[in-house]
Amino acid sequence: MSAGGTLVVGSGFVGMGIALRLATAGESVTVTSRNRPGRLPDTRGVRWHALDATDPEACGRLVARLGPRRVVLVHGPSDVTWCEAHPSRAVSAHTAAAANLAALAGDARLLMISTDNVFDGSRPDNTEDTPVSPANAYGRAKLRAEHTVLESAADAVVLRVSLVYGHEPADAGKWLNFFAACAHRLLRGEPVTVPEDQWTTPVLVDDVAEVTAAVLAAEAPLPPVLHLGGPDRVSRAAWASVIAQTLGAPPHLVVPVPRAATRYASRPENACLTSSLLTRLPATAPITVRGVREGASELAGAFTDTR
Numbered sequence: 325m326s327a328g329g330t331l332v333v334g335s336g337f338v339g340m341g342i343a344l345r346l347a348t349a350g351e352s353v354t355v356t357s358r359n360r361p362g363r364l365p366d367t368r369g370v371r372w373h374a375l376d377a378t379d380p381e382a383c384g385r386l387v388a389r390l391g392p393r394r395v396v397l398v399h400g401p402s403d404v405t406w407c408e409a410h411p412s413r414a415v416s417a418h419t420a421a422a423a424n425l426a427a428l429a430g431d432a433r434l435l436m437i438s439t440d441n442v443f444d445g446s447r448p449d450n451t452e453d454t455p456v457s458p459a460n461a462y463g464r465a466k467l468r469a470e471h472t473v474l475e476s477a478a479d480a481v482v483l484r485v486s487l488v489y490g491h492e493p494a495d496a497g498k499w500l501n502f503f504a505a506c507a508h509r510l511l512r513g514e515p516v517t518v519p520e521d522q523w524t525t526p527v528l529v530d531d532v533a534e535v536t537a538a539v540l541a542a543e544a545p546l547p548p549v550l551h552l553g554g555p556d557r558v559s560r561a562a563w564a565s566v567i568a569q570t571l572g573a574p575p576h577l578v579v580p581v582p583r584a585a586t587r588y589a590s591r592p593e594n595a596c597l598t599s600s601l602l603t604r605l606p607a608t609a610p611i612t613v614r615g616v617r618e619g620a621s622e623l624a625g626a627f628t629d630t631r
């Protein structure tokens with residue numbers, strides 16, 4: 325590969341956040357997906373190219389054309405429920421894309437965004453040393469892809485990320501993250517029914533992008549697996565209460581219920597990550613990963629301005 329910018333495979337919620345962060349810093353960034361994203365921020369230096377990452381020839385053609393010096397794998401399928409219903413398709417999509425890009429990476433750094441679902445959720449926390457035991461079909465698919473990139477690419481890093489949140493506009497149609505869904509419903513005066521017994525370490529998408537940029541830029545050697553979670557371990561109900569309080573919504577709109585009574589019934593009790601290694605990452609400036617109160621304050625204006 326020649327030195328030619330960053331290829332981001334996946335143009336969804338997390339992929340676009342990473343692409344924008346890199347482009348804002350002057351990097352040449354190409355995001356890819358099978359379908360053109362609805363909201364492509366052309367003006368900020370992010371180009372889009374069609375790619376089905378499970379197609380080896382299409383990957384070969386694009387990599388030959390772009391010659392990226394960094395590749396970020398941040399593609400789907402990301403829907404836990406869909407993966408549970410289609411476990412073999414989930415595994416084949418994630419492993420094929422991982423194998424295709426790993427085979428083409430050469431000396432480029434290949435960073436794969438993975439998930440806390442590689443753990444079964446029985447522990448209140450998971451560090452890089454915690455033994456993996458996937459929670460579900462999605463976690464099994466992501467773990468297989470992790471192994472593929474780490475075994476096949478010369479300079480691969482897996483960044484396991486906890487639940488990501490950020491701003492999405494009110495008219496997005498379907499909100500992709502818990503914070504946005506909660507915030508828009510609360511601002512409309514609608515109740516949100518949320519588990520009081522499912523725990524997570526949420527992390528702001530801008531902080532994921534910041535850490536990703538630092539991992540991409542860091543001098544080798546890096547640990548093969550890094551964790552990124554926010555500093556607060558909160559239940560979804562407690563988090564929703566923080567969102568309501570920050571947005572000035574009535575607290576009674578947050579209705580805490582047992583996880584079993586919600587669509588999160590099949591999700592692990594704990595979806596939490598901490599890192600003992602990220603603090604050692606060389607960065608141009610110290611990276612502060614924000615907690616849920618700081619994150620809510622950071623986002624509040626964007627949600628209230630677009631009502």
Ligand SMILES: NC(=O)c1ccc[n+]([C@@H]2O[C@H](COP(=O)([O-])OP(=O)(O)OC[C@H]3O[C@@H](n4cnc5c(N)ncnc54)[C@H](OP(=O)(O)O)[C@@H]3O)[C@@H](O)[C@H]2O)c1
Nearest residue numbers: 334335336337338357358359376377398399400402487488
């Ligand atoms: N969101 C989170 O909280 C979170 C947390 C931890 C890890 N992650 C990981 O981050 C990744 C992205 O998550 P997300 O929330 O950004 O998901 P998302 O919004 O659903 O985006 C997924 C993207 O992948 C693309 N894609 C799917 N199949 C593809 C294929 N065969 N070839 C090329 N592109 C393909 C999709 O576009 P098309 O369908 O048009 O191809 C879409 O742009 C997932 O792998 C997930 O495991 C997410």
